[in-house]
Amino acid sequence: MPELPEVEVVRRGLARWVAGRTVAAVEVLHPRAVRRHTGGGADFAARLAGRTIGAPQRRGKYLWLPLDDRDLSVLAHLGMSGQLLVQPAGAPDEKHLRIRVRFADSAGTELRFVDQRTFGGLSLHPTVPGSAEGLPDVIAHIARDPLDPGFDEMLYHAALRAKRTTLKRALLDQSLISGIGNIYADEALWRAKLHYERPTTTLAGPRSRELLGHVRDVMNAALAVGGTSFDSLYVNVNGESGYFDRSLDAYGREDEPCRRCGTPMRRRPWMNRSSYFCPRCQRPPRVSS
């Protein structure tokens, strides 16, 4: 499941292998992969052809490629299973190949969007006026992520505490703080010894800063390891958690001993997914919702 660290690794791969190249032709093989593009697949392909790709950018789990005149950007979201691969033009199509981008140069590689579950996709959007990075207008509401130098920490802490919700819901709220998904939310909460259902209103400033620190730490740790699975013809993305899955302390560890206290970890159904936590280190709030 690509969250911020995985998407950042992909961004770096695109920066190296795709930036500066001019698009020759685009092939949309599955309409769902361009469903966020209002004009449909043919329009997406026509508008992208002939354009030159600028420096890839990222905010949270969103990735985008500004185009030459900065009027439009290609927005990409990997969803749950999306991959952006740089492959030799002659390589056999992947089973779930959804979009192919051919280039007008002699490098011999093409960009492929492969996505089994089709939660992800590509689309073209006007950029926010004055945005140097070519921020697509449709993601202007997405908060900056905790690794962004422009992340406003004071604003975040105040907004978090003003929410009438629970900690994990808030961590997953991309308009409050972006880039966190189910895996890193559970990891950060475990590190902070906080229960996922604790009301945000009860989190005092110091604890909130501590939690944010753990979010950053776990993401940086994952990023450091994720970078190693990169090679030249494969813009990373193993869709999985990369090498970091061996370092997870909470996610997926039901019945395994807590790495701090040895108590068996628990899994609880939560919002049509799961929450993993240590019942001893992460005590539930007194008044549970």
Added chain:
DNA sequence: CTTCGATCCTGGTAGC
């Protein structure tokens, strides 16, 4: 306005 839950999708696997 804010919060909450259902829904989209497909492949792997557990269970019968």
Added chain:
DNA sequence: TGCTACCAGGATCGAA
């Protein structure tokens, strides 16, 4: 063995 049911989950949209 072959089938069904369930699980993974980010973002969106409509309901409360």
